[in-house]
Amino acid sequence: MLQEKIEKYYRTHPQLRVLFFFDKEADFKEEVAALALKDIRVVQFQQNYFYMKAMLHGEWKQQKVFLYLNQESPKKQDEYLNFPLLDLLLANKELLLDDEAAFMEEYRLQRHHQPLIKRYMRELKYSSVQEVCAPILKPESLDEANLVQALFSAFLKFKAPENWSLLLAKLFSLLRPGQEEELKRVGRKVRENNLLEWLNKQIKQHFDQEINELEPDKLANLLKVFKYNSLAQFIPDAAAEDPYKSLKIKKAAVLSRLNQLQEEAARKDGLGAQFQEAVEVNAGSVQELKLLEIYGATADFAxxxxxxxxxxxxxxxxxxxxxxxxxxxxxxxxxxxxxxxxxxxxxxxxxxxxxxxxxxxxxxxxxxxxxxxxxxxxxxxxxxxxxxxxxxxxxxxxxxxxxxxxxxxxxxxxxxxxxxxxxxxxxxxxxxxxxxxxxYQFDYKGLNIPKQYEFYKREIEPFEQKLVVIISDALRYEVAEELLSELHGDPKNSADIRYQLASIPSKTSIGMAQLLPGKKFAFNQGAITIDGLSTSGLENREKLLTEAEPEARVVPFSDIQQNNQEQNREIFKAKLVYIYHDAIDMIGDKKVSERKTLTAAKEAVEELKLLVKKLHGSLNVARVIITADHGFIFNDREIDEKDKENATGLKAVTTHNRYEIVDDLGQPTLGYKIQLSATSLFTDSLSVVIPASVNRYKKQGVGHQFVHGGGSLQELVVPVIESSRKRQDITQKVKPVLVKSAPLKIVSNVMRVSILQENKVSRTEKERELVAGIYKNSELVSNEANLLLNSTSSMPTERIYKLEFNLLHSAAQETYLKLKIFDKEDNLNTLIEEPVSNNTLIEQDF
Incomplete structure (x- = not known):
């Protein structure tokens, strides 16, 4: 046994030269005499200090020496200092045969640490425990408080010593279903090592209570205290009818610790959810809805x-x-x-x-x-x-x-x-x-409103600049407004929106024709022509465009998507390009898919946003116009038969669920009869009949939730978005607003805040990049957070951002600090400056 230990010492410490072995009672004298150590000189000390020192520093200097001393190892300070071979002892090692002594030797602990190590050696002998405790097993920092904390960290299967807030959160997490055996194991460790007093000290600091044993019901009661106070801590006085008022914590320091526990758990991967599950399972008797009933919705719940x-x-x-x-x-x-x-x-x-x-x-x-x-x-x-x-x-x-x-x-x-x-x-x-x-007899000519049939003469003909026109089928005005907001999200983009009045009936073939150039427009029983050329199909539309602009092209959106960069660049060399996009009408105008209209509108916005960015960014198109042939009405419910109107009974050229085109001198009993020429460039002597509001005509085989063809604002008022890369003066950047319901506080070295972007990004208000931090006077004492305010949403809740700040250790004891928020381009003038109180003024672990 002795020989094995000696050999292990030299294997473990390859640089070791002299291994001292003190044996006062000479228990190992015979075993030492029988040692057969390879390459290790065995020397028995004979009180010949001078000789021994001379040999160890001289002749044996290059040899490994096992030095047996039949005397007591120096333990007291004076014995230690008076030991003649002290320099050699300090430079080498002492052979220790008991676990405690070996442990102390391994970690180079001092003799006054021996009682502490002995007390907890039953746990420290395990390598897994040693790995966790290693950071505090140092002579200069080891004390019982730190060691106990590290032991609890090991018991709770952390990889390193953790603070007590985390340890308690992990302990409570063992109250979850399926963790019963783990909780028993930890409880056994606490009892075997007499650690309940240490645990109670922390429970007192966090809950202002103590427990007499580590049992599930005792811990569950503490979770009830936690749940109640985490909710009601800002309510100063418990109401008389509050059934949980006995749980209320009034000490600020205790509440600070309790908040720290919650914060620390939330920040540790997975532990926050486990801890909350334990609260839900064990503290259900504290009914938050009861608290809501007693104190009311306006109470200052945390x-x-x-x-x-x-x-x-x-x-x-x-x-x-x-x-x-x-x-x-x-x-x-x-x-x-x-x-x-x-x-x-x-x-x-x-x-x-x-x-x-x-x-x-x-x-x-x-x-x-x-x-x-x-x-x-x-x-x-x-x-x-x-x-x-x-x-x-x-x-x-x-x-x-x-x-x-x-x-x-x-x-x-x-x-x-x-x-x-x-x-x-x-x-x-x-x-x-x-x-x-x-x-006004539906006579568009008398209205001071831009008309769809004037589009080419108004938006294209007067300009020499290269232009791309995107015609998105059924892109109604409100969807285009959403698209405009998305375009504003591109800081390089300058876009605005106008409108024009579509023709009646607001159907695709008519709207598409009104957007083309020409002189003689004929409805021709539905086979629409301009100057004798059909308007049906992209090939015919390109012919019509090239009559007015020889350098014109017509392409479907799908081609732009599928083409490679070179193919698209070739297309957009043309002076005028019409792109036909169909995302909304393609889905909405079919009975089987009309219920998906809402999703189709969202997809249309996304497709058009990316298309415009691509046109400006990589295809060198400076000016883009987006418009539509018509809008639509959509109702998210089945339209009852009783809510549909019967057909007019007039002689109809064509009919649908929102209009009839008739060749009849008679008048309908309901709705309006309009000359086709009154709202369009057609010269045919036909009339259009539409319902008096948003009713649908009874018609088989078509959908009735998504409709167009009538004269509603939603169908007729169509957008004209103009987007360009030209520079435009920005009147201002969006403004940040601090969202708070109470003074700002730092808890557990952490502060979370919410920032509202006051207005959406628009043509006149562009994105702003912020930098923010917690300051002590002009010194940054936290991480610096960066935030880009670039939301295009009109809903305030969709313009709220969350920031998190971690206070540096150097400022942990500062009482008053400030949150400062700057524009990234101006670090001298604050946009927001708000006082912050530090509620972490409690003793820090480690």
């Missing part, structure tokens, strides 16, 4: 749990029709805080857009305006937002996993309400709009 958020959503749903602005304010408050889920986010998005739609509808004081120009002006400034909010609300609803929505939130009823209010808006606004147009 945050809202998911059940609380769902309850608040349910309560706000009742106000959707009556006070949508208040609903928006509440939902924005809910949406800016954690926790959240995909279903909750979708529900909030649906509710926010629905409330925005209701607010806009409720703000309409009258649908009766003086002249058609007034209707178009109010539609393109305000009413289109109703169409947009409706579409976005329904998009969010259709993307929602309603299996995760609590049953007390009656989503179908809310959707029904949204449809009802939207349909009322469509019906009332368009009834009055058409009445007004009728008063």
């Amino acid at each position: 945050f809202y749990t998911l059940p609380m958020k769902w309850q608040l959503i349910a309560e706000q749903a009742a106000n959707l029709d009556y006070n949508p602005q208040a609903v928006i304010q509440w939902l924005e408050k809910i949406s800016t805080s954690e926790p959240t889920t995909a279903s909750l986010n979708s529900c909030l998005t649906f509710m926010l857009h629905a409330a925005e739609m209701m607010k806009l509808v409720n703000s309409i004081s009258s649908y009766i305006l003086d002249k058609p120009e007034d209707y178009v002006k109010v539609y393109t400034s305000e009413w289109y937002k109703i169409d947009q909010a409706y579409r976005r609300a329904l998009c969010a609803y259709r993307s929602m996993d309603d299996t995760e929505i609590p049953t007390h939130i009656k989503l179908e009823e809310l959707v029904g309400l949204v449809n009802k209010r939207y349909e009322e808006f469509l019906e009332k606004s368009n009834r009055e709009w058409l009445k007004c147009l009728n008063a």
Whole structure:
């Protein structure tokens, strides 16, 4: 045994020259005499210090020497200092036969550490424990508090010593189902090593309580304390009817530790979710909805749990029709805080857009305006937002996993309400709009509104600059406004939007023809011609264009997508290119797919945004115009037969669900009869009949949710977006706003804040890059966060960004600091400067 230990020492320490072995009782004298060590000289000390020192420094200097001393190892300081071979002992090692001594020797601990090592040697003998404790097993830093903390870290299977907040969070996570044996194992370790007192010290600091044994029910009670105080800590006095008031913590330092526990758990991969699961499983008797009932929604809760958020959503749903602005304010408050889920986010998005739609509808004081120009002006400034909010609300609803929505939130009823209010808006606004147009006999020539049939003469003919025109089938005005916002997101892009009035009937073949040049336009029983040439098909349209501009090309969007760079560059050498894009009408105008109209509109925006960027960026096109042949009406419900009108009974050339083109002198009993030539360049003596508002004609084999062809604002007011790379003066950059409901605080060396981009990126307000940090006077004492404000969304909740700051150790004890936010291009003048209180003024672990 002795020989094996000696050989192991020399293997472990290849540079070792002299190995001292003190044996006061001479227990190993005979075994030493029998040693047969290869390449190691065995020497028995005979109290001949001078001789021994001379030989070890002289003749034996290059040899490995095992030095046996029949005396006690020096332990006291004076013995240690008076030992004649001290220099050699310090430069080499002492053979220790017991585990504690060997452990101390391995980590070079001092003699006063021996009682501590002995106390916990039952754990320290394990290599896995040693690996965790290694960072604190140093003579200059080792004490019992650090060692106990490291042991708990090992018991809880961390890889290194962790702070007590994390250790407690991990301990509580063992209250999850399936972790019972792990909790028993840790409890056994605590009992065997008499560590409950140490654990209780930390529990007292974090919960202001103690436990008498490490058992599940005791820990579960602490989680109840945690849950209650994490929610209600900012409510100064517990209400008399509060059934949980005995759990309230009033000491600020304890609350700070409790918050630190939550923060530390959230920041550790996976632990945050495990800890929250343990809270949900074991602290359910603290009912957050009861707290909401007692203190009310306006109480200063630290945050809202998911059940609380769902309850608040349910309560706000009742106000959707009556006070949508208040609903928006509440939902924005809910949406800016954690926790959240995909279903909750979708529900909030649906509710926010629905409330925005209701607010806009409720703000309409009258649908009766003086002249058609007034209707178009109010539609393109305000009413289109109703169409947009409706579409976005329904998009969010259709993307929602309603299996995760609590049953007390009656989503179908809310959707029904949204449809009802939207349909009322469509019906009332368009009834009055058409009445007004009728008063002008639908004669576009007398209207001071840009007409679709003037497009070529107005937008193309006067200019010599190379131009690309994108005609997107059924790109109605509100979808184009969304596209415009996306184009503004490109800082190199300058874009604005205009409008023009499409012809009636608002159908593809007619709208496409009105966008082409020519002199003589003939409907020709539906086989439309311009100057005798058919307008059907891209080849014919290119012929018509080249009559006016020889350097003209016509291509489908699909070709641009599939072509390589060289092929596209060849196309766009032309002075004028018409690109035909069909994403919305292709889906919406089919009965089998009309329900996908909402998704198609979103895809159209994305495709067009990328196309414009490509045209400007890599195909050297400076000027791009995007327009449409017509818009559309969409209702997210099946249209009942009772809501459809019967056909007029007049002699019809062609019919559809929103119009009839007739060759008949008779008058319809309902709706309006309009000369085809009144709204178009056609000279045929035909008339168009349309319903009085947004009704559909009964027609088999076609869809009735997505429709066009009639005279509604949504069908007739089509966009004209002009996009260019020309430089334009930017009046300002978007402004950041700090979102806060309470003074800013640092907890556990961490501070999270929310920044609202005040307005969406637009033609006059461009993106802004921010740099932010926590400062002590002019010194940065945290990480520096970068943030790009470039949202194009009109919804404030979609323009909120979250930042996280970690306080540097050097500023951990500073009481008052400041959050400073700068424009990246100006680091002298702050955009936001806000006081920050440091709630981490508690003793730091390690």
